[in-house]
Every structure is written in structure tokens, then in C-alpha cells.
Amino acid sequence: MAATLLCAAGGARVSATNLSxxxxxxxxxxxNQIDNAQNERDQLKNGLSDIRKLVQQLEQEKxxxxxxxxxxxxxxxQIEQKIADLKTQIANKEADIVExxxxxxxxxxxxxxxxxxxxxxxxxSYERGENYFLDMIMGASSFADFLNRSFYMEQVAEYDNxxxxxxxxxxxxxxxxKARLEEDKAFLDEAKAGVETEQAALEELMNQKERExxxxxxxxxxxxxxIEEYEADIKAQNELIAALEKAVEDEKKRILASSGKVLTxxxxxxxxxxxxxxxVSDDYGMRPHPTLFVQQFHNGVDFASPKGTAIYAAYDGIVxxxxxxxxxxxxxxxxxxxxxxxxxxxxxxxxxxxxDVVARGNTIAAVGSTGRSTGNHLHFSVxxxxxxxxxxxxxxx
Numbered sequence: 467m468a469a470t471l472l473c474a475a476g477g478a479r480v481s482a483t484n485l486s487x488x489x490x491x492x493x494x495x496x497x498n499q500i501d502n503a504q505n506e507r508d509q510l511k512n513g514l515s516d517i518r519k520l521v522q523q524l525e526q527e528k529x530x531x532x533x534x535x536x537x538x539x540x541x542x543x544q545i546e547q548k549i550a551d552l553k554t555q556i557a558n559k560e561a562d563i564v565e566x567x568x569x570x571x572x573x574x575x576x577x578x579x580x581x582x583x584x585x586x587x588x589x590x591s592y593e594r595g596e597n598y599f600l601d602m603i604m605g606a607s608s609f610a611d612f613l614n615r616s617f618y619m620e621q622v623a624e625y626d627n628x629x630x631x632x633x634x635x636x637x638x639x640x641x642x643x644k645a646r647l648e649e650d651k652a653f654l655d656e657a658k659a660g661v662e663t664e665q666a667a668l669e670e671l672m673n674q675k676e677r678e679x680x681x682x683x684x685x686x687x688x689x690x691x692x693i694e695e696y697e698a699d700i701k702a703q704n705e706l707i708a709a710l711e712k713a714v715e716d717e718k719k720r721i722l723a724s725s726g727k728v729l730t731x732x733x734x735x736x737x738x739x740x741x742x743x744x745x746v747s748d749d750y751g752m753r754p755h756p757t758l759f760v761q762q763f764h765n766g767v768d769f770a771s772p773k774g775t776a777i778y779a780a781y782d783g784i785v786x787x788x789x790x791x792x793x794x795x796x797x798x799x800x801x802x803x804x805x806x807x808x809x810x811x812x813x814x815x816x817x818x819x820x821x822d823v824v825a826r827g828n829t830i831a832a833v834g835s836t837g838r839s840t841g842n843h844l845h846f847s848v849x850x851x852x853x854x855x856x857x858x859x860x861x862x863x
Contacts (some may be wrong), residue, residue, distance in 0.1 A: 468824050493635065496642040503649035508834050510555075510656055513548070531678075532792040538675050539795065539836045545668045552661045559654045565836070568648055569617050570643045580633045630835040631704045676840040677809045704765075707809065710786050711852060714801050729784060729803035734778040736860040737827045739810060747843055765854040766809070766847030773814055773842040775833040779824040780808045780846075780861065788816045788830075794845075795837025805852070811845035812836050 748768035783802040790796050796813040816832025824830060835842045848857045 468658070472756065484713055493638055493642065496639065496646065500642065500646050503646060507649070507653050507656055510653065510660060511554075517816055534678065535675070535792045538792075539790070540670060542668060542671050542836075545664050545671070549661055549664045549668070551656050552664065556654060556657045556661070559650055559657065563647065563650050563654065564794055566643070566647045570640070571645055571684065573636070573640045573643050577633070577636050580629065580636055584629055584714050612847075618720060628709045630815060630827060639692075653687065668777040672835065675835075679838065703729070703791065706791065708852065710799055711807060711849070714786050714806075729801060731781070731802045731804035734781060736808075738861050739778050739808070740769055740771055740833070741776040743771040743775070743844070745770050747841070750854075750858065763854075766811075766845050767857045768843050768845050770841065770843045771833045773834055774830075775842075775844075776829045777810050777813060777831040777833060777844055779828045779830050780828060781826045783824060785818050785822040785824060785830075786821055788819050788822075791837060792832050793838045795839060796831065796834065797837075800830075805850055807849045809845075809849070811844060811847070812839040814842075 474477060476501060503550055650836045663843040747770040748764055750764060750767050752763050777798075779800055781800075781802050783800040785798060786801045786807070787797070787799040794809075796816050797809060798813070798818060799807060799809045801807055810831055812834055813831035814836065815832040816830070817832070818824060818828075818830045834844050839845075846857055848860055849857050
């Protein structure tokens, strides 16, 4: 019975050989911990996304497709973070429950030891009979012996009373341990349900985004909006990329003037930019619009791939941009030297930042559907000397 009793995180430690350590203060502390655990559950419930409210707020943004996409992507990113946080809480709580169960077992062991000790004392008193203590005192050989025996009997009585008080406190402490364990289990169940709720909210927002972008395409195809409006976002995207390229070239000139060394593409083979993909959902090049009867240029290759799939740097280079735009979503642009750039669009997460040096095959992002996108995929573009070129010149399927 020398094992230590430790119940719940931050709880009082009580030695089986020093049972008085379970005090009214430690019981109060455990009650406070249960209150805190209940508050955690309340915060969890209050922190879940209100999908109806989000949809209502997004309705106000539909008049401006750019703002709508930006706002919707922000909401989806927040929900994804909530899901990640909940999964972390679930893992931590599962570990807490394992520890709390062990601690409860220790508490029950102490309780059983106290109960057995009290039972032994009761049996001893019963077997000795009612006159045992009186005979013991009256059998003193001297007055000094009488005082010693009286003091001993007082100690025995005090010990018996202390045992009873400690046992009562331990029983109460055990019940509080059980209550805390139940609170932890309840939190775990609600956190798991919260993950399902958030994932459903995320799916609903993604479906809404797909419906709205498809409706936008349909409005254009029926003449409700002009072809110029349809192409305006692509123009803005190209202008942003061209501006980034110009800034890089200006910086190279400055470096060349000072040190004579600049990054130069050595002609090596690109690594395929994805860990895996299911199909080419849209290829590079010109193709006719199905209803407007005009030629449209697709400046990259779209690879349909599950969300979270690793996106690789196709070749050694320096990250020119790792940012967000309403058309490209989360994107990365890498300078490989010699006027050669690669661009990776619509990522769910970015793992690099501007000015990072990356090697061929480094993971730089994860597949997603941010920006002007209606499904998880990587839009992969290659530019050479300020013009888009076919990615198939550098990679093979």
C-alpha cells in the first residue's frame, strides 16, 4: 500500500501510507477541475461552425464573384483549422483518459486498503471483547504504567477516528475521480461529433462554391455577361505573374551587377509535380468554348487529385511567391533561372514562403480547391521568357 494516489491532471497526490493527504482542499480542487472540464465542453459546442449563418453571410458577397470566392475560401480555411484543432484535442483527451483510468484504479486500491484496515480494527475489537481496554488499563502495575496505558488507548482511539475520516474523504475523492473521467469521455464523444459537424459544413461550403461558379459559367454562356468579363480574371492573373517575373528579373540584374552570379536553369528533367493524380481534367492549349464559339487558352495542365496530396517542386529554384489570389487560390511560383518559372495553383496549404530555396522534389504545398476552382486539383503552369509554354515539354505523364 505504498503506491501513490494521483487522480486527474493536476490532482492531489496521496500516499497509501499517509492517507490524511486527501483533504477538503484537494477535494475542492478536484471539484474545480470537473467544473473546468464542463466549461471545456461548453466552449467546444459554442465553437462549432454555424453553417446557416455562414451561408447567409456569403449570400451578400455573390454580387461580386471575386469577393465571394475570397470570403468562401477564408471560411473553409477556418473550418479546416477547427477540424485540425479538434483532432489534436481528441488525441490529447484519449491520452488523458488512459491516464485518468490508471489514476482511478490507484485511488480504488487505496480505498480498498483503507477499508481492509478498518475491518481488521473492528474485528480485533470484537474478538477482544468490550472489557479488553478496561482490563488493559486496570492491569497497570504502577501509576506511571497506568498513564502510559491511558495515553496509548487515547492514541488508538485517535488513530481509529483518523482512519474513518480518511476513508470518508477517500470515498468522496474516488467518486470525484469517476466524475472527472466521465467528463473526459463526454468531451471526447462531443469532439468526435464536432469533427463530423465541421466536415459536413466544409462539404456544404464546397458544394455551394461549385454551384455558384457553375452558375457563373452558365450566365456567361447564355450571354448574361460579356466574354470580356469572363476573361478579366485571367488577364489579372497573368498581369500579376508578369509583374512577379519582372521584379525577379530586376533583382537578377542588380545581383549580376554586384556579384556576377545569378540562378541559371541547367536543362535538367523536371520531377512530376504531384505525389499522385487520378486524371488530367483539363489540358494545356487552345480549345473552343462550347457555347460562345470563341477560342480560349488554358495556360496549364489540371491534374485531378485528392485533397492534401503532396505537391512537389518540379526543379531546383527560388520561391518568387507563395500567396493567395481570388483566381489562383493558394499558389506557389518558383524561379528556376534562365527565364523559366513554374506555377502551382489552388492548393489547400502552402509549406513554403517567398525567397525560400527549394530542391527538385521538395514538398511545397498540398492539393486543394481554393480560388476559382470547383474540385480538388493542381493547375500546373510553366512560363519561359514571359510566355506560357506546354508543361508537357518538361514533364511526362
